[in-house]
Amino acid sequence: MLPGLLEKLGEPASSKDNRIGFRIRTLPGQGHEVILISAETLPELSLRSLDEGTTGNFVNQCPHCGKRSAYRHEKSSSTLTLDCPACGRTVRLLGRDTKGNYHDASAFLIPSPYPTVAPGTDPLDAMISIWQAAVKRCQYAGDGHNDDEPADFWQTPRQTLVKGMGDCEDSALLLTDWMLSNDVPARMALGTADGGGHAWCIVKVDQTDYLLESTNRNPDLDNLPAVNRNDGYAPTSLIDRDALYVRADPAKPFDGDYWSPVKWIRIPNAKPAAPAKAPKIREADAALQRRTS
Numbered sequence: 001m002l003p004g005l006l007e008k009l010g011e012p013a014s015s016k017d018n019r020i021g022f023r024i025r026t027l028p029g030q031g032h033e034v035i036l037i038s039a040e041t042l043p044e045l046s047l048r049s050l051d052e053g054t055t056g057n058f059v060n061q062c063p064h065c066g067k068r069s070a071y072r073h074e075k076s077s078s079t080l081t082l083d084c085p086a087c088g089r090t091v092r093l094l095g096r097d098t099k100g101n102y103h104d105a106s107a108f109l110i111p112s113p114y115p116t117v118a119p120g121t122d123p124l125d126a127m128i129s130i131w132q133a134a135v136k137r138c139q140y141a142g143d144g145h146n147d148d149e150p151a152d153f154w155q156t157p158r159q160t161l162v163k164g165m166g167d168c169e170d171s172a173l174l175l176t177d178w179m180l181s182n183d184v185p186a187r188m189a190l191g192t193a194d195g196g197g198h199a200w201c202i203v204k205v206d207q208t209d210y211l212l213e214s215t216n217r218n219p220d221l222d223n224l225p226a227v228n229r230n231d232g233y234a235p236t237s238l239i240d241r242d243a244l245y246v247r248a249d250p251a252k253p254f255d256g257d258y259w260s261p262v263k264w265i266r267i268p269n270a271k272p273a274a275p276a277k278a279p280k281i282r283e284a285d286a287a288l289q290r291r292t293s
C-alpha cells in the first residue's frame, strides 16, 4: 500500500500546498488511518499583494516586539489597521484610495493648492480661519457617492477640495494638511468618538491642544474646543506627513495627551525603495554575448 499512498500524497492539493508530513496508523479490524499535515507558506505583507487581492493571508513582523504574526484580511473596509496579537500595539495603518489601492495612511497627507486664508495673522487666528474654510469646503457625505469608485475609500486633500464633499477621514485629512501647509502643528487622529469609529484633527497653538471637528460645518468659535480627557474621543492612531504614531500602551485609557513621545510610538514612513540597478555586464561577458548571438 505504501508506494501507492506516497505517490498520491506527493501530488499537492493546491499551488500553495506545502505538505510537511503524514502518519499511518493501523486500526485493529478497521484497515488504516492516515493523518496528513498540510501547511501553506504565507507571503510577507506587501501593498502590491493587497491591491491585487491575490491573498487575504499574510505574515508581518511587529516593529515593537519583533514577533512575526499571521494576519487575515477581508478586502471590504477602506481602513486596514494591523494590531500585533503578541504585544497589542498597532503595527500599520493603511487606507484605500479611490482606485481601490492601499497606501500608508500618512501618504494621503499630500500638500495641495489650498486657498490662501488669513495671511500674516497669528497662529490662533490662522487656525480658526483654516478650520472655517475647510469645513465650508467639505460637505459631509458617506462613502459610495460616485458609481465609478469603490464603495469605501480615502480621498486626498486635493480630491476633497475638488469634490467639495467627503466623510470624516476625508475632511480630517483636508483640515490637517491645510494646517500643516500653514506651519500650524497638527495631527490627524483616528479612533472612536463616543464609541463609534471616527477621524478628527488635533492642533497645538500657544501650548494649548485643540480638537477640531471637520464634519461640523458651523463650528462654535466663541468656545474653542480645547482637548479634554473626558470629551469622549479616544484615538488609537495619529498621523502627520512623516509618520504614524501608535499608542505605547493601548490597554490603558486615553489621558488626553496627543503629543507625548513616551505615550505615542513614532513609526516613520518607509523610505521609497532605491531604483533597481541594471546588472552590470562585464566586458568579457558582453563580448561573449556578441559572439554567440
Ligand SMILES: [Zn+2]
Pocket (backbone or CB within 6 Å): 062, 063, 064, 065, 066, 067, 084, 085, 086, 087, 088, 089
Ligand atoms: Zn508586537
